[in-house]
Amino acid sequence: MFFVQIAMLLAVITGLELVTVYLPFMKWLLVTVLVVLSTVKFMFVIFYFMHLRWDKAFCTILFFIGLVLAGGTMWALLKLFGAEASKPLSSAMMDPPAAVLRVS
Numbered sequence: 496m497f498f499v500q501i502a503m504l505l506a507v508i509t510g511l512e513l514v515t516v517y518l519p520f521m522k523w524l525l526v527t528v529l530v531v532l533s534t535v536k537f538m539f540v541i542f543y544f545m546h547l548r549w550d551k552a553f554c555t556i557l558f559f560i561g562l563v564l565a566g567g568t569m570w571a572l573l574k575l576f577g578a579e580a581s582k583p584l585s586s587a588m589m590d591p592p593a594a595v596l597r598v599s
Contacts, residue, residue: 505536505539505540515528541558545558
């Protein structure tokens with residue numbers, strides 16, 4: 496019965512997320528609200544459905560260490576291969592160096 500109540504709470508939070516997307520507020524506010532709601536849902540899922548609430552503290556710490564490592568890896572990959580890194584080269588960088596032109 497308890498898990499059904501948690502599932503209903505998660506459904507209500509999902510409904511709030513769907514409604515939030517269509518509200519006429521500033522983008523930064525909408526993103527902040529959506530991140531907070533998603534974090535709350537994530538915590539409910541990991542602590543109740545993944546049973547971390549009743550698990551040993553060591554296992555919970557290991558889970559969060561892995562979560563931080565995965566988040567850091569994702570952040571690094573987004574920075575490495577993000578939109579800023581995919582800009583086309585400028586024409587000055589595409590021209591061959593002057594030393595190559597004098598070889599002939």
